[in-house]
Amino acid sequence: MSVFRRLVDKIVGDGTPPGFTGTLEAHESVASVAELRAGGHLVATSLGLWVPTDDGPRRIGWHLLSKVTWGNGELVVIEADEIGAAGDAVLLQDREPRRYALVEPGKLPQAVHRRVTGSIRSRHHRDLSGGGAWFVQRKVPGRDGIVLQVRADPGTDQDSVRVLAAEVAAKIREALK
Numbered sequence: 001m002s003v004f005r006r007l008v009d010k011i012v013g014d015g016t017p018p019g020f021t022g023t024l025e026a027h028e029s030v031a032s033v034a035e036l037r038a039g040g041h042l043v044a045t046s047l048g049l050w051v052p053t054d055d056g057p058r059r060i061g062w063h064l065l066s067k068v069t070w071g072n073g074e075l076v077v078i079e080a081d082e083i084g085a086a087g088d089a090v091l092l093q094d095r096e097p098r099r100y101a102l103v104e105p106g107k108l109p110q111a112v113h114r115r116v117t118g119s120i121r122s123r124h125h126r127d128l129s130g131g132g133a134w135f136v137q138r139k140v141p142g143r144d145g146i147v148l149q150v151r152a153d154p155g156t157d158q159d160s161v162r163v164l165a166a167e168v169a170a171k172i173r174e175a176l177k
Helices: 003-012 108-119 156-174
Strands: 029-035 041-045 048-051 057-061 065-071 074-086 088-093 098-102 118-130 129-137 146-152
Touching: 029 108, 041 108, 048 065, 065 088, 065 108, 074 108, 074 146, 074 156, 088 156, 108 118, 108 129, 118 156, 129 156, 146 156
Parallel strands: 088 146
Antiparallel strands: 029 041, 041 048, 048 057, 065 074, 074 088, 074 098, 118 129, 129 146
C-alpha cells in the first residue's frame, strides 16, 4: 500500500464500517456497505462481497457468486465452490442460498448486481442426458485473463460434465492460438 493511501485511509477511513475486522487488499476499494438486521455488514469491494461469518468477515470473489437476487429487504446469495478442474476449466458446485436481511440497502444491491454481471464475459447452457451444465467465461477480480467455469445442473453426471468441460477448454485454447 502506498504511503499516500495509508495516510488518506488513516484520516478519512477506507470506507469499511465501524467494527469491520476484515483486511482489505492493498488495491481493494469499497464500493458500498449495508448494515444487516442480524448485526454486522455486507461490504461490496472491487474484489468481492464481504459477508459475516462466525469466524469474522469473509470475502467471496465476484467470480464465485453464481446468483444474487434482491427483494423484500433481503439479498439472497448463492456462492459456488471450486470442486476441481477439467483441463483449463474450473468445475463449480453451488452452495445453499444464504439470505441477508438489510436495515437500509442503500446502493449495495445495485453495486453487487453490477459487479457480478460485470464479471461475466459469456455464458451458455448445454443440455446433456440427465441434466445439463452452464459454461461461463468470467473475469476474476485482480487477475489478468478469463477463466472458464462449468457448473453442472443438479442430478447431472459429473464425469460426463468433466469430460465435456475439458474438451471445451481445449477448443477455446486452440482457437486463441
